[in-house]
Amino acid sequence: MVKNLALGLILGGALGFIGQRTRFLTWSGALALTLMSALVFAANGWTWGAPLLLVVASENIWARYRASRKEPLGDRFRQGARRGWPALFARIGWASVLALLYALAAPTKGIHIAFIGALATAAADSWATELGVLSAQPPRSLLTWRRVKAGHEGAISVLGLVAALGASWLTGFAGLLCQAIASWLQRSLVERAFLWLPLAALLGGTAGCLLDSFLGATAQGIYYCEHCNERSESRLHSCGREAEQIRGWAWLTNDGINFVSSVVGAAVAVGAVAWLAQTSLRW
Ligand SMILES: [Zn+2]
Incomplete structure (x- = not known):
């Protein structure tokens, strides 16, 4: 536990430092x-911590990829649009809650699969956003x-969809x-339910990502800055001026949508494994 806590602090701190520097x-x-x-490592060890940090590292890499080309395409790609704690919590907060739930209350395979489903949603949305925006074909509204x-x-493109499928798988x-x-180190066999993880994550992550796009296209509060002649995802446009709300619910921000999507992505992943495991027994 103390060793895992230290490992989580050191690895998470190192990745956080790199993220801040980049x-x-x-x-x-x-x-x-x-x-x-630190919380995820301390609660359940590296088998939970490593996927968490891999997802954040991949998001960091794709956010930097062709950053200057993406910058004119909207507020969320601007240099100033670094992720603060609310944005981070919106993406991996539900996964962290599930990790804690597993350690303290319900150490079941279902919670573990939900954890991976929540992470898959975060990865799918990030990859789809950062890569999809580079698509040569203009995207379509969902x-x-x-x-x-x-x-x-709320726009989707073929490139973005492929990125979401790849990220979640x-x-x-x-x-x-x-x-x-971990099983190999303990000289035991992997539990059968975990063999469904790639497929479950694919389904959960893609469902979460599509829900994210759907809510972005319908319910998210969207603003318009007259001065810059640009849409904005927050009331305060990146130019520093106040933008006028043109649609959606003001309280439903991009962060809120990310959180809701990760909850749904987690649930879809668990549901998929439950259904697949049951179906495969009948074969
Ligand atoms: Zn502006």
């Missing part, structure tokens, strides 16, 4: 990452299926790999 996180985001990493500008909230695969290594 302008991916604010100091508060780096601190939140360190604390959540709602009207009309072509919209790249970076438009890889998250599940990372979870399975950690379980397999």
